[in-house]
Amino acid sequence: MKILFSFLLLLSLVSCIEISDDITIKNDGSGTFRYKINLSESLVKVNSILALDSLNGKPVPSKAEISAKINEFVRLLDAQSGITNVLVEENYTDYIFKFSCDFTNIKQLQDAIRLTIEQITNEKYPVGAEQYWLSWDGTTLVRTIPAYFTQQIKNFKFEDDEKLKTGVYASITRFERPVASFENKLGALSKNQMSVLVRTNTFDLKNNQHLLDNTIVLTPR
Amino acid sequence: MPFSWAQLKSIQSEQLLPKDAVTVFSINNISLLQKISMDELVNYEFMSEVHQELFDGSTSGKTLKDAGLDFNQRLNLFYGKTNTHELTGFTFGVSDRKALFEVFDDFQNLESDIPGLAVYGTFFNNLMIKDNVALLIRIEPTMEHIDEVTDSIWFARGNEMPFDFFDDQISPDPENILDEETFEDNPNTNIFPEATENPLVKNYYELRDSVQMMLQEAALSAVIQEIFVQGANLYNTDTRFAAQLAHQAEGAFYLDNARNLDKSQGLWYFQTVLPTLYKDIQELYAGNVILGDLFLRDNQIDFEVDALYGPALGSIYQQMNDARFDKRVLDYIPASSPAYFTYNINLQQAYDQAFKVLLPLLSDEKNAQIAMNVLTLELLNEFINKEALFDTYKGSMFGTFNGIKKVTTKKIEFTYDEESFEYEERETETQTDMPIFTMGFSTARPDIPELILKHMGRLTSRIQRFDNYWRIDNAILDAAPLYIINTGKLLILSNDEDLARFHSKGYGKEALGNKASKKAMRSGFMYGKVDVTQTLDRFPTEVLTPRNAEIVASLKGKSGQLELTSTETDAAHTRFKLSYHFEGQEAPGKHFLDLVNSLYVIYTLNP
Secondary structure, eight states: OHHHHHHHHHHHHOOOOEEEEEEEEOTTSOEEEEEEEEOGGGHHHHHHHHTSSEETTEEOOOHHHHHHHHHHHHHHHHTSTTEEEEEEEEETTTTEEEEEEEESSHHHHHHHHHHHHHHHHTOOOOTTSOSOSEEEOSSEEEEOOOHHHHHHHHHOOOSOGGGGGGOEEEEEEEESSOEEEEOOTTEEEOTTSSEEEEEEEHHHHHHOTTTTOEEEEEOOO | OOOOGGGOSSOOGGGGSOTTOOEEEEESOGGGGTTSBHHHHHTSGGGTTTOGGGSSSTTTTOBTGGGTBOTTSOEEEEEEEOSSEEEEEEEEEBSOHHHHHHHSTTOEEEOOOSTTEEEEEOSSOEEEEETTEEEEEEEEEOHHHHHHHHHHHHHHTTOOOTTTHHHHHSOOOHHHHTOHHHHHHOTTSOOSOOOOSSTTSOOHHHHHHHHHHHHHHHHHHHHHIIIIIIOOOHHHHOHHHHHHHTSOSSEEEEEEHHHHHHTOGGGHHHHHHOHHHHHHHHHHHTTOEEEEEEEEETTEEEEEEEEEOOHHHHHHHHHHTOOOOOGGGGGGSBTTOSEEEEEEOOHHHHHHHHHHHHHHHHHTOOOHHHHHHHHHHHHHHHHSOHHHHHHHSOSEEEEEEEEEEEEEEEEEEEEEOTTTOOEEEEEEEEEEEEEEEEEEEEOSOTHHHHHHHHHHHHHOTTEEEOSSOEEEEEEETTTEEEEEEEOSSEEEEESOHHHHHHOTTOOGGGBOOHHHHHHHHTSTTEEEEEEHHHHGGGSOGGGSOHHHHHHHHHHTTOOSEEEEEEEEEOSSEEEEEEEEEOOSSSOHHHHHHHHHHHHHHHHHHOO
16 A cells, blocks of 8 residues: 555656546447556656655655556456456556556446455545446446546645646547547547547646546447 | 752753753844744744644734743753653743743643742643743653563563564564554554453553653653752753853854764664674764854854864864865856855875774674674775775865756657547657756876776767767666766766866856855865755755755745855864855844754754
8 A cells, every 4th residue: 555655646746747548448338448657758757756765754666566566456457357458568768657458348347447446455445436437328438537536636736736737638438430429528539430539638637527527429330 | 069049149041951952052142033923933843842832823923022031041942862762842031921821821830849940731841930941841752762661561560472463463464564554544453452351451552651651751850850959951061062152142052962872773783782882983972062153143144163073083084174175176166056065075094094093993893794894894905006096086076056957858758640549659859857966076097987988888878978078878867868077187977968068178257256266265175055045945855855855945935045164174173154144124033043943953853
């Protein structure tokens, strides 16, 4: 838990961060979830922090400890029902971390992530928090950010909020058939009509954690 | 003859300082502080240990003057640590008890069996008033001492190890055992012992709480006896301190380094495993005291410090400081530099003297590890070409902080094609803020670093030779290059590209002016200057250890210049002077307290 906390603390000190979540949903409800964190623009800051023993009184995790925690997450997630092909790429030269997994259906993906977080943090999912942040009925996808993460973002005191404006969060949703409509005004539709991209800066996201919420309706099969 | 309070015609606040105080700040002209509000005062770190009950609104809108303090007496802040407890607080004169208790309104009157002594207490602190002087003190037994006494009683009562219950319920992972959050945050683990069935029998933690309270009371009682019955206080027991207070200065500073060493927990290994060596180290440090005067002058506060040491340590310092200033370093300090220092020592003489003084101490020790270390040292001393070593690094050095500059680093950018938002990675350049540091030292053997760099350059393409400098790519935090300039007389390391490319022969007219150069040259073995606003306000404190961050934070938000000079060094002492020149209309008392506070933080956190 300490290592996880320290890693989150480290992220909070790094303002120039690029995050991308990318979910592909097939017609049968199965799909692939990909998540990428890019800290390469904050290379100097990350390296200077990792060179320390402690930061604001908390121990700074070593690269080996971060890697061990990531691998533990992968191992736990891989063991969850409905989850396969869990892959993680850790690039400690540019500080880019990529994660992907396949899922049988959206409910199992969400349950698996929730259970893994509970196991790795030894904490129960916050009482009252909505357990599901994605819903899919075969034609309409409703997505939000998990309450667990919005709470974390809210609680974190970032070193320099203004610099968060240079950070980017991109949320991509891909389908096997064209999109008929979507609600989020920040969204853009790909030329092939089958992907929706919502992009914002991390400053705006911190102030409004519902900026990426979207309801996407597909054309009938 | 036993001490009698009546013998003293007029007791002063400094005569209430406990003899175990190791660090003391004594503010003489406290009328300077009349306009300081109590709210401002309690925000200083030096008040943090004693201010809980002052922070409850009773100070609101009040100044020190309203608090009933006697401005004809000194205000003395103290901190001390013995093997069994820590003590902190301040002593002061009282002119109006009624006004005093309007501020110290949480104190309860306690019983006192010493005639004329009024004792008051809160949960944390105690206040003692005798005639017109007061001592506000907090005493905390050290954790080690509490544990030692508790364990002793616990085992004497026939109990088992108090921590056995951990084994059954917690995994033996040592990281988890230290993880207090895990224990305390989870109410279901139930790992702490229940209260015993018999309410008269205490469990380990109840016993520990009782021991802590008893030790605290015993230590407080001992201090009261010492000061108010036996008349033993720091002023009487250390003549150097008493002499310091006789100076005509706005403030005085006292730090007994020898006693600090004695109580240093970092030396516990020597104390317990190598007691004779520890005794030798104690002797080496005997007489090591730092005494200082604080003078308030026009828009300037001078802190004049005399560091005293014993003959053995003094002989090393004397040899070390017997060095000629290398004027060439001044060419590489730009006049615009917000912070710089020069340091001038004779490393070879210091080494020779230290070898002469320290080696016999180590050689006498009958310990296998020490004996091997001594043998290694002696062999190295014989085999190493000391002349080449000390000619390569001659001991004169300088350092500058040239502000924060943008440096070019590479970053990876995520891009998405318009057709399907498929993702790609693209390498681009970005500008990153980086503090620019330069450090250099004089050398008489430029061929040696050149030799190292030449051979290292063959091993990796990251090291490249340019006309006047070497560049090592990604040497700074795996992101920015380090430049090495070898002038033949100086070896300079910097992350400043501008210096390497355009000023490898020095800054010329842009270097320090004559006046500033002369100051640095005439300043003993060290000189330093800091523009507080430009340097400390921009310093990223999160990269420091919590202790050092607190020191820097205590100086943040201030304006003006700090200048450190050393004026005199011999076998008995070294004199330093720290001048704080401030600008603006703020009351000098405020600046004075700011500086006292910063010094307090430095000396109490990093003894």
